[in-house]
Amino acid sequence: DESERSERIDAALDALGDDVVILGHNYQRREIVEHADYIGDSYQLSKEAAAADAEYVIFGGVTFMAESADIITDDDQTVILPSMEASCPMAGMAEALQVDAAWAEITEAAPDEEIIPITYMNSYADLKAFTAEHGGAVCTSSNAHLVFEWALEKGDKVLFLPDKHLGENTAHRLGLEDETADWDPWDPEGKDAEEVAESDIILWDGYCQVHERFRDHHIESIREDHDDVNVVVHPECRREVVEAADVVGSTSTICEVVEEADPGDTWAIGTEIHLTNHLDRWHPEVEVVPLCGDACMDCNAMRQIDPNYLTWVLEELVAGRERNVIEVAPREKELAEVAMNRMLELQG
Numbered sequence: 001d002e003s004e005r006s007e008r009i010d011a012a013l014d015a016l017g018d019d020v021v022i023l024g025h026n027y028q029r030r031e032i033v034e035h036a037d038y039i040g041d042s043y044q045l046s047k048e049a050a051a052a053d054a055e056y057v058i059f060g061g062v063t064f065m066a067e068s069a070d071i072i073t074d075d076d077q078t079v080i081l082p083s084m085e086a087s088c089p090m091a092g093m094a095e096a097l098q099v100d101a102a103w104a105e106i107t108e109a110a111p112d113e114e115i116i117p118i119t120y121m122n123s124y125a126d127l128k129a130f131t132a133e134h135g136g137a138v139c140t141s142s143n144a145h146l147v148f149e150w151a152l153e154k155g156d157k158v159l160f161l162p163d164k165h166l167g168e169n170t171a172h173r174l175g176l177e178d179e180t181a182d183w184d185p186w187d188p189e190g191k192d193a194e195e196v197a198e199s200d201i202i203l204w205d206g207y208c209q210v211h212e213r214f215r216d217h218h219i220e221s222i223r224e225d226h227d228d229v230n231v232v233v234h235p236e237c238r239r240e241v242v243e244a245a246d247v248v249g250s251t252s253t254i255c256e257v258v259e260e261a262d263p264g265d266t267w268a269i270g271t272e273i274h275l276t277n278h279l280d281r282w283h284p285e286v287e288v289v290p291l292c293g294d295a296c297m298d299c300n301a302m303r304q305i306d307p308n309y310l311t312w313v314l315e316e317l318v319a320g321r322e323r324n325v326i327e328v329a330p331r332e333k334e335l336a337e338v339a340m341n342r343m344l345e346l347q348g
């Protein structure tokens with residue numbers, strides 16, 4: 001049962017001492033975040049991993065996050081992902097090989113112009129490496145606008161990967177909403193060379209199914225059902241949802257607005273359901289409601305991290321065996337780090 005499993009996890013952690021740090025993404029289930037040394041979004045967690053001296057970093061999250069942690073941490077730190085099946089579907093929508101093929105078509109559509117790729121943190125290391133090779137940078141949901149501005153100053157156009165909604169929301173924020181073209185690599189008619197030639201921002205057709213689920217009618221109904229409700233959503237949501245919300249921001253921003261709310265305030269949350277449930281538990285004085293009620297989704301990649309797998313990787317470490325190590329190949333690692341550092345320099 002749960003308490004027995006929890007005791008086994010604690011016993012393994014006692015045996016491992018300072019050798020291990022456990023990171024829990026905001027979207028992980030309660031049984032995982034309860035054992036985490038740090039809870040946060042992917043970027044915060046990678047920084048915690050780098051700052052920690054621990055030899056082993058156990059990442060309660062998805063593959064691209066564990067890869068980023070491996071890139072940022074020291075060479076003598078080992079990153080472990082409790083399940084090798086925990087792969088973000090959105091990151092999988094822009095595979096480096098596929099993007100490489102599309103790059104030829106896109107650059108051909110605008111032969112005299114310089115296109116700068118910008119890749120969201122939610123992507124695999126090989127795509128981040130591709131980005132660096134073509135003069136681009138990585139971004140997070142909090143600094144996408146800064147990275148877009150940098151790229152448009154340096155070049156003529158941006159190719160944004162993989163999340164079309166974050167790309168469209170960022171274009172809006174910069175007043176460039178009429179300057180976008182869609183690029184759907186799966187649909188021959190969704191690849192319009194003329195449109196690419198005329199636009200400043202090319203949006204790859206990826207999306208997060210958890211965030212795309214939210215619609216503006218959910219916001220309308222929640223406002224009808226709750227007096228004085230405030231709505232906060234993640235910028236991976238559709239444009240119509242971001243437009244109708246009161247606040248838009250990263251998972252850290254979502255946590256902050258609930259932390260800073262006055263007792264009795266009501267906040268409707270447009271993000272992965274585990275975070276909404278954590279916020280409801282952590283802040284009993286605030287009324288926290290899921291933006292689309294029972295239709296709100298959990299993330300099928302995050303869900304792969306079962307507490308039994310956490311128990312297994314820890315007990316294996318106690319027995320001297322490293323399981324599920326996430327290690328980015330040296331050349332890819334070096335280039336991906338260049339693309340991530342470009343972002344950090346812009347943030348100042």
Ligand code: CIZ
Nearest residue numbers: 041042043122208236251
């Ligand atoms: O949607 C995600 O996976 C997010 C927001 C991840 C993160 O922590 O940046």
Ligand code: SF4
Nearest residue numbers: 088089090208210299
């Ligand atoms: Fe990927 Fe969406 Fe899950 Fe985040 S919530 S890991 S973007 S599928």
